[in-house]
Amino acid sequence: MGATKTEFFTNKQNEIALLAKAIGHPARVAIIDYLLKTENCICGDIVNEISLAQPTVSQHLKELKNVGLIKGSIEGNAICYCIDEKVLEKLQNYFLSISKKLLKKKENCC
Amino acid sequence: MGATKTEFFTNKQNEIALLAKAIGHPARVAIIDYLLKTENCICGDIVNEISLAQPTVSQHLKELKNVGLIKGSIEGNAICYCIDEKVLEKLQNYFLSISKKLLKKKENCC
């Protein structure tokens, strides 16, 4: 075997895992960092920012797009990529709910 | 090729990626969920909760432990696993900082 057994987990658990997995590579963290700090959302700018070959960056962009964390729009010859806040909110809310649950637990046993 | 080129990214980016990657599997999300909602942090309870073989669960626990998201303490015959709030906070802070940056950006271009 070797494939994840998603059928044993809830939709929510699978969704959070997919989103976290998408962020689970430094190149994709770097892409998100870049999109957050700049107005240049053109694909070529991102490729220049990341020290990996253009097809590799394209592949990472595709993975972020597949889970909805970024969206692309055609801008003439180029493609403009932007963060989709609504999808990022899912992760933000997940970590917020963890914070709340941790506060409720008076003490960790270890 | 095939291995992640961490040398091209910042320590922060690599750290966030490693933490996110650890959460990037539904079994590990389920383990965290379980540890948040129960007082039973004994390894055997976690194994019963997750529909995967004991060695597989043990491996997932190890990965969470490797990045520091959980910590284990010996409890007689058994092992008690707990969430390490300080490490989780790193991810929480990362997503909080993203929220702030998104607010500063008046408009997304796409």
Next chain:
DNA sequence: TTTATTTATTGCAATATTACTATATAAAAA
């Protein structure tokens, strides 16, 4: 001490990911 219980490790097969070169595609510029 012997046996049972609990957890970790080993070894393996199946699958997925990472990164690249080469190439395709599609719009813009000449």
Next chain:
DNA sequence: TTTTTATATAGTAATATTGCAATAAATAAA
């Protein structure tokens, strides 16, 4: 129309992950 520019896809090799059965290790119980 031809060429350039920008991005995506195909194909491939290297590496990593997932999951399990079998087994080891270590403590507890008998």
